[in-house]
Amino acid sequence: MILILSDENDDSVRMVVPELVKRGAEFLWWDPGGYPARTTMSSRLTGGSWRHTLRIDGRAYDCSRFTAIWNRHPTHSQAPEPVTDANHRKYVEKLATILLRGWEHTVESRWLPARTMDILRTQNKLVNLGVAAGLGFATPDTLVTNDAEKLIPFWEETGGELIAKEVEFVEFRIDGEDHSHYTTPVTRRRLTDRHRLALSPAILQRYVDKAIELRITVVGDRVFAAEIHSQGSRATRIDYRHYEQTFSTYAIHRLPRDVEERCLRLTAALGLHYGCIDMIVTPEGEYVYLEINPAGQWGWIETATGLPIAAAIADWLVAADPVQVRTLP
Known part of the structure; x- marks a missing residue:
């Protein structure tokens, strides 16, 4: 059986x-955000190993039966409704999160892309930029600092060809309004605000001229590359996430063999x-690495280009249990 860990409204799933x-x-779609509010979990150490049982909607699941686990986009743990005090809820939800991480670590299965702690580690730009550079990728000259x-x-x-990025894309609220930081050019005028670096560290990088941008999705040993034509509009030239669906166009890209193998x-x-x-x-044809998102979105790329990413994910998930799966007609 395949276990899918994600929000029940996840369009990618x-x-x-x-x-x-x-x-x-055979698969089970479960959001760990329902633990402990709507799900029970029991873990028994016996015979030298852990045996875990999930009970969801009155049905028990032996976690040793999960041949593959897709750690897609689970929500945060929620305390049961009777826990009304805010501090008490925070306490219960923190304990639940700790136990879920232990559960992940002790469930033997194939994980896509990985367990949560490994996702958090590898999406850190200091980690993946360093690994990429060590593998021979061209990378922008980078400084991470809070020293103004x-x-x-x-x-x-x-x-003066410098841009600033967040250490990680994180939405936040100030005075009740949603905020987020996109990649921003560091102009001479912005240098007068350099004292703000002391408030929060930032990633500073030499700006790299773009002919096109690429979104490369790796599923197991398959690589799907899509072109993002972001340079046709000022709104998307620096960071295509600005109005990407409005101004950017997409196409399938054929990677050079060495770049594909390096991915x-x-x-x-x-x-x-x-x-x-x-x-x-x-513009000179050099491929420059920026980052990897271990749990990144791909649905919009498949919709725009027709790349069969959903099918590749399904193939990877069923590959460990061929006896239980019938062949496609």
Whole structure:
């Protein structure tokens, strides 16, 4: 049986479910956010190993039966409704999260892309940028700092061609309004605000000229590359996430063999079976690595290009249990 860990409203899972049905695969779609509010979990240490049982909607599941686990996009643990005090709820939900991490670590299965702790480790840009550079990827000259005195020397070193990024894309609220930071050019005028670096560290990188951007989705040993034509609009030129669906166009991209093989080596080196890699192709044709998102979105790429990513995910999930799955007609 395949276990899918994700929000019940996850459109990406909805794209893969029909592919699993075609393959005759047995699967359970469960959101760990329902633990402990709507799910029970029992873990028994016996015979030298843990035996875990999930009870969901009155049915018990032996976790040793899960041949593959897709750690897609689970929500945070929720305390039961009778726990009304805010501090008490926070306490219960923290304990539940701790136990879920232990459960993940002790369930023997194939994980796509990996267990949560490994996802958190590998999506850290200091980690994956360093691994990518060690594998021979071209990477932008990068400085990560909260030392305001480092900004001007680095800005001068790049000839003023400098951009700033968040350490991780995190939405936040100020005075009740949603905020998020996108990639931003560091202009001469912005240097006067350099004291703000002391409030929160940032990633500073030499700006790389773009012909196109690439979103490369790796599923197991399969690589799907899509072009993002972001340079046709000022709104998407620096960061295509600005109005990407409005101004950017997409196409399938044929990677050079060495770049494709390096993408596979990167996911393997990070211990991942899936990842979304962002790259730039410069006007001179150089491929420059930016980052990997171990749990990145791919549905919009499949919709725009027709790349069979959902089918590849389904193939990977069923591969460990061929006896239980009938062949596609």
